[in-house]
Amino acid sequence: xxxxxxxxxxxxxxxxxxxxxxxxxxxxxxxxxxxxxxxxxxxxxxxxxxxxxxxxxxxxxxxxxxxxxxxxxxxxxxxxxxxxxxxxxxxxxxxxxxxxxxxxxxxxxxxxxxxxxxxxxxxxxxxxxxxxxxxxxxxxxxxxxxxxxxxxxxxxxxxxxxxxxxxxxxxxxxxxxxxxxxxxxxxxxxxxxxxxxxxxxxxxxxxxxxxxxxxxxxxxxxxxxxxxxxxxxxxxxxxxxxxxxxxxxxxxxxxxxxxxxxxxxxxxxxxxxxxxxxxxxxxxxxxxxxxxxxxxxxxxxxxxxxxxxxxxxxxxxxxxxxxxxxxxxxxxxxxxxxxxxxxxxxxxxxxxxxxxxxxxxxxxxxxxxxxxxxxxxxxxxxxxxxxxxxxxxxxxxxxxxxxxxxxxxxxxxxxxxxxxxxxxxxxxxxxxxxxxxxxxxxxxxxxxxxxxxxxxxxxxxxxxxxxxxxxxxxxxxxxxxxxxxxxxxxxxxxxxxxxxxxxxxxxxxxxxxxxxxxxxxxxxxxxxxxxxxxxxxxxxxxxxx
Amino acid sequence: xxxxxxxxxxxxxxxxxxxxxxxxxxxxxxxxxxxxxxxxxxxxxxxxxxxxxxxxxxxxxxxxxxxxxxxxxxxxxxxxxxxxxxxxxxxxxxxxxxxxxxxxxxxxxxxxxxxxxxxxxxxxxxxxxxxxxxxxxxxxxxxxxxxxxxxxxxxxxxxxxx
Numbered sequence: 272x273x274x275x276x277x278x279x280x281x282x283x284x285x286x287x288x289x290x291x292x293x294x295x296x297x298x299x300x301x302x303x304x305x306x307x308x309x310x311x312x313x314x315x316x317x318x319x320x321x322x323x324x325x326x327x328x329x330x331x332x333x334x335x336x337x338x339x340x341x342x343x344x345x346x347x348x349x350x351x352x353x354x355x356x357x358x359x360x361x362x363x364x365x366x367x368x369x370x371x372x373x374x375x376x377x378x379x380x381x382x383x384x385x386x387x388x389x390x391x392x393x394x395x396x397x398x399x400x401x402x403x404x405x406x407x408x409x410x411x412x413x414x415x416x417x418x419x420x421x422x423x424x425x426x427x428x429x430x431x432x433x434x435x436x437x438x439x440x441x442x443x444x445x446x447x448x449x450x451x452x453x454x455x456x457x458x459x460x461x462x463x464x465x466x467x468x469x470x471x472x473x474x475x476x477x478x479x480x481x482x483x484x485x486x487x488x489x490x491x492x493x494x495x496x497x498x499x500x501x502x503x504x505x506x507x508x509x510x511x512x513x514x515x516x517x518x519x520x521x522x523x524x525x526x527x528x529x530x531x532x533x534x535x536x537x538x539x540x541x542x543x544x545x546x547x548x549x550x551x552x553x554x555x556x557x558x559x560x561x562x563x564x565x566x567x568x569x570x571x572x573x574x575x576x577x578x579x580x581x582x583x584x585x586x587x588x589x590x591x592x593x594x595x596x597x598x599x600x601x602x603x604x605x606x607x608x609x610x611x612x613x614x615x616x617x618x619x620x621x622x623x624x625x626x627x628x629x630x631x632x633x634x635x636x637x638x639x640x641x642x643x644x645x646x647x648x649x650x651x652x653x654x655x656x657x658x659x660x661x662x663x664x665x666x667x668x669x670x671x672x673x674x675x676x677x678x679x680x681x682x683x684x685x686x687x688x689x690x691x692x693x694x695x696x697x698x699x700x701x702x703x704x705x706x707x708x709x710x711x712x713x714x715x716x717x718x719x720x721x722x723x724x725x726x727x728x729x730x731x732x733x734x735x736x737x738x739x740x741x742x743x744x745x746x747x748x749x750x751x752x753x754x755x756x757x758x759x760x761x762x763x764x765x766x767x768x769x770x771x772x773x774x775x776x777x778x779x780x781x782x783x784x785x786x787x788x789x790x791x792x793x794x795x796x797x798x799x800x801x802x803x804x805x806x807x808x809x810x811x812x813x814x815x816x
Numbered sequence: 817x818x819x820x821x822x823x824x825x826x827x828x829x830x831x832x833x834x835x836x837x838x839x840x841x842x843x844x845x846x847x848x849x850x851x852x853x854x855x856x857x858x859x860x861x862x863x864x865x866x867x868x869x870x871x872x873x874x875x876x877x878x879x880x881x882x883x884x885x886x887x888x889x890x891x892x893x894x895x896x897x898x899x900x901x902x903x904x905x906x907x908x909x910x911x912x913x914x915x916x917x918x919x920x921x922x923x924x925x926x927x928x929x930x931x932x933x934x935x936x937x938x939x940x941x942x943x944x945x946x947x948x949x950x951x952x953x954x955x956x957x958x959x960x961x962x963x964x965x966x967x968x969x970x971x972x973x974x975x976x977x978x
Contacts, residue, residue: 316939317939317958318938318939318941319937319938319939320871320875320934320938320939320942321939324875324934325875438964438970439970439973440964440966440967440970441965441966441967441968441969441970443970444969444970444972444973445969476960476961476962477961477962477963477964477966478959478960478961478962479962487960595969597967597968597969598955598967598968599966599967599968599969600955600966600967601966601967602956603962603966603967604962604964604966637937637938637950637951637954637956638933638934638937638938640954641933641936641937641954642929642930642933651920651929652849652850652851652916652920652929653849653850653852653913653916654852654854654855656850656851657851657852657854657855657858657953658855660954661855661856661953661954661955664954664955664956665954665955665956665967
């Protein structure tokens with residue numbers, strides 16, 4: 272079925288699922304194209320070998336290679352530098368489900384903090400107040416658990432969370448006690464996980480397998496189980512899985528007309544549409560624009576600014592672990608239940624830009640703990656190795672910082688000139704190095720994390736040696752089609768519409784002007800609701816036809 | 817979950833999909849040094865070698881050559897250190913420790929360490945973690961459902977403790 276439709280949505284993830292549902296419910300016909308498979312809860316399991324040691328729910332570098340280099344002075348090599356959810360529901364299926372709103376300050380850090388040498392720190396063209404109604408809409412539509420007012424640093428909200436917070440685990444209890452002792456402000460983690468039954472889905476049963484896994488109980492509020500079924504129920508939205516877009520087509524008037532994709536049998540199909548939404552993530556979206564060259568758009572689609580693919584921001588943060596006297600059994604229950612935003616804001620007095628949130632959690636499953644979670648001075652084999660992983664597993668927890676990542680012009684996604692994927696398309700080539708302030712922020716927070724763990728009574732604390740130096744793969748892909756009012760200095764306008772193409776919308780992490788303090792999903796989805804709202808009105812005014 | 821009767825039947829017959837019996841016995845001797853049988857079952861009792869074999873037959877099939885080359889290097893090192901020896905498993909405990917020390921920075925050691933842990937703590941359906949001995953050692957139980965309190969400290973908080 273390749274009849275023309277009103278809207279084509281490329282990518283069925285956190286943003287694409289939201290957009291598809293909004294458009295279909297508003298009465299438009301929609302086709303959604305998704306690279307990955309259409310899985311259901313029965314397809315998931317607690318199999319750590321499958322989901323943590325093979326690309327069970329993420330991009331597989333064997334068929335879709337990624338190349339990486341630190342700077343354009345060095346050759347790129349094949350390495351899984353970035354990771355994204357690759358199925359209907361995208362990253363919202365396998366993410367940890369943290370659901371933080373950005374702060375008011377995140378949208379105007381340039382004004383508040385000033386310029387940063389070697390970076391391109393800018394204010395967003397929108398404010399927290401512009402996005403607030405859409406954060407609220409997302410929280411209610413998808414099903415988010417949390418406690419309104421508990422985070423004293425959060426901006427004003429028009430409504431409380433639809434669901435109460437999840438119960439505190441032992442890590443949350445220890446963290447909360449210590450943070451209060453230090454005069455900090457711990458609060459229950461807002462999560463896209465149901466603490467109570469909601470809109471036909473059951474509550475979380477605390478099985479413990481959120482991060483990297485698909486939820487077998489439909490309690491994680493992915494777009495797969497929340498909004499996509501609503502879109503499909505309208506009868507106006509068709510989700511085509513296993514469909515990989517290679518080019519967005521344009522006409523002589525400079526408007527997009529649809530996209531060419533490989534279907535599951537690798538046949539080329541052209542889907543015509545009146546307007547196109549690209550929601551493919553912060554790496555796949557710029558890749559597709561760069562692939563969609565034409566006479567009129569010789570540098571790639573929507574790229575008159577030359578900024579498509581630039582300002583890639585990274586998934587920064589550092590984990591500090593602690594060992595305690597009594598069992599915590601952190602493998603039970605959701606990953607993170609308590610956090611602080613006390614160190615979130617940038618502060619000139621620190622001497623560098625940046626800040627972070629810190630949550631109490633357990634990031635490990637049995638295998639990953641034994642291989643990657645032990646103190647660095649543990650013997651790597653033998654009876655002491657065995658004794659350590661066997662006794663530490665139930666008695667340790669982590670504090671994870673989620674930190675700023677500056678937008679730097681030379682951190683990019685481009686097309687690799689040599690390496691191709693299994694469909695013959697160029698691999699995305701990632702060029703990325705940390706801004707010194709990003710490293711300084713992570714190092715500064717490590718000392719805060721150790722302080723909290725020690726106050727909580729940890730008998731031992733440790734940091735992995737690769738922390739700060741090499742956070743790979745990055746799972747938060749942001750900044751590569753940045754939002755702004757000036758078409759020469761940004762790719763999309765304040766409603767996620769491409770400056771250069773009136774019927775093309777780009778909405779996902781690529782829109783981000785700043786990375787805030789990670790946890791991008793809530794903001795990606797709020798932007799998606801806002802862009803869809805704008806597109807619906809524009810279409811009704813006849814602007815997109 | 818694990819199809820126990822099938823797995824046990826296959827293992828009882830010493831059936832391997834990719835490894836020959838001699839190589840399997842030598843790899844198992846190395847795995848048993850990584851996770852020894854002290855203080856409870858180790859790699860040997862967990863049937864780690866069956867998980868490694870399964871991995872090489874399936875998701876890790878492109879590592880078969882690394883095993884061939886890696887084992888050849890380990891055997892060469894053994895002959896170099898202990899010229900009169902006939903196999904890794906026939907070495908004395910002290911000699912085995914010396915051999916491991918000599919290879920512990922190699923790429924093959926990393927691969928073997930990873931696969932040994934996969935076989936000890938991974939899902940039993942891959943042939944290792946026999947009767948969940950690995951999970952039992954670390955205090956992990958794979959269940960679909962838990963109710964709080966989960967640990968000592970949240971239980972204490974629920975009781976109104978400080």
